[in-house]
């Protein structure tokens with residue numbers, strides 16, 4: 001049917017509380033038990049068919065209980081990826097011929113399925129597979145993913161409605177075509193919402209997709225794929241391949257029909273993908289669109305006028321929720337000496353030291369484990385270096401225990417050296433570096449912090465003095481794509497704080513906004529002249 005429709009006005013999904021004794025807590029606990037009791041076969045999905053990939057097996061475990069295997073996935077082979085690419089190309093003509101309303105309806109339906117019957121499944125899979133507490137899973141795999149799906153439909157409509165002007169006797173139009181070819185979505189372990197958004201955003205705009213999730217997020221990714229199917233997504237529109245990505249790099253990245261890459265993950269991997277495209281640039285049918293959101297070294301800078309309680313709460317939540325494994329996590333703080341000595345140091349160390357990290361199925365815990373052995377080893381190596389560094393004082397933490405799960409304690413380290421690795425290296429875990437400065441040095445500290453790290457993702461300033469907030473905001477203008485005044489630097493909400501950073505943090509195409517979706521269309525400008533001229537001569541020719 002060809003008609004003009006107005007899409008439903010999106011609203012942010014309310015966050016469930018899962019309070020002790022509540023029906024929602026009981027329902028989720030039952031689902032957690034059900035998911036943990038099964039050893040899942042975590043397949044690829046190509047052209048609507050599920051099958052095991054042909055490469056080496058990979059065990060997907062609970063990070064907080066690494067002996068518990070949740071399922072087995074396999075590395076995809078070159079042939080698996082080639083099949084997925086072929087399926088995406090085959091599905092493209094019918095998918096892009098479908099009206100925007102029909103495509104949008106599928107993703108709106110997916111949002112309602114996640115809000116309803118699939119909510120516990122996605123939350124449970126995210127908790128068990130990625131070691132998120134119920135609060136952290138709820139804001140991710142339920143609310144943020146639902147929000148992406150609902151808001152993207154409205155943003156897509158806004159893009160389609162944006163049309164050029166027309167002069168008398170002429171009708172100018174934009175035909176917002178999808179890209180020619182297929183889009184490759186490569187997603188990180190830490191957010192189920194990002195994993196669901198990266199393939200679905202280009203698909204909404206009419207593209208077909210090959211999606212490779214992270215092996216450590218594969219349990220939740222498996223169920224996101226089932227949601228898309230249950231919502232009526234036709235076979236081949238989103239094809240999921242599994243494993244470490246090597247075959248994707250060998251096959252999909254160099255395919256002449258690669259139309260775009262939608263990536264979130266580390267800076268190093270994105271730069272590798274970009275280089276691969278650069279090396280093959282003359283082999284593609286069109287220039288592939290590159291959208292990548294990557295690492296961060298996110299700051300909190302306090303002024304003497306800051307509220308100490310708000311500052312400590314923001315540091316604890318910003319640095320230690322989800323074990324610091326958010327690209328937005330506070331990982332470096334700059335605190336004036338008077339504030340530090342009048343209680344902030346002791347309260348921060350006390351609260352951080354009291355946080356409980358454990359089995360996330362016990363809802364009383366504040367956090368879980370880091371994602372895998374590699375992350376665990378990286379943190380213990382950092383602790384070894386810090387302990388042997390005279391510029392560093394550990395206030396709490398710097399211990400780790402992998403006997404049951406990959407547990408790393410919330411760690412606060414004070415360093416007298418603002419050029420220390422604590423202030424420029426992404427660890428992606430629960431380590432907060434603190435530099436304490438003389439009260440009068442605020443402006444010079446802001447200037448140093450602005451460029452101390454190669455990243456520019458998130459950052460926050462705490463002050464009660466408006467002139468200070470304004471001055472710091474100017475000095476830090478290019479140091480964070482998401483900038484917070486008197487709030488923690490994590491927890492962006494779709495439609496409210498469009499998310500993304502610049503410099504080494506990515507292309508800043510703002511997930512959860514029209515600015516991301518516009519990368520997945522290639523407009524054709526059309527001009528129709530109703531009564532075309534029939535004489536080639538101009539008036540000045542007499």
Ligand SMILES: NC(=O)c1ccc[n+]([C@@H]2O[C@H](COP(=O)([O-])OP(=O)(O)OC[C@H]3O[C@@H](n4cnc5c(N)ncnc54)[C@H](O)[C@@H]3O)[C@@H](O)[C@H]2O)c1
Pocket residue numbers: 186187188189190191194212213214215243244245246248249264265266267269270272293294295296326327328426428457499500501505506
């Ligand atoms: N800026 C953001 O919005 C944002 C959001 C979430 C995470 N992150 C960043 O992601 C990182 C953590 O996530 P991660 O550990 O999953 O990142 P990662 O870079 O290790 O992996 C990301 C994805 O790339 C795949 N991959 C790795 N090598 C590949 C290759 N050669 N070819 C193809 N695919 C390959 C992985 O399997 C995974 O699916 C952190 O740096 C974090 O800051 C950024």
Ligand SMILES: N[C@@H](CCC=O)C(=O)O
Pocket residue numbers: 190191325326327328489490491492493499
């Ligand atoms: N958008 C999330 C971070 C995503 C990266 O890991 C936040 O704002 O905390």
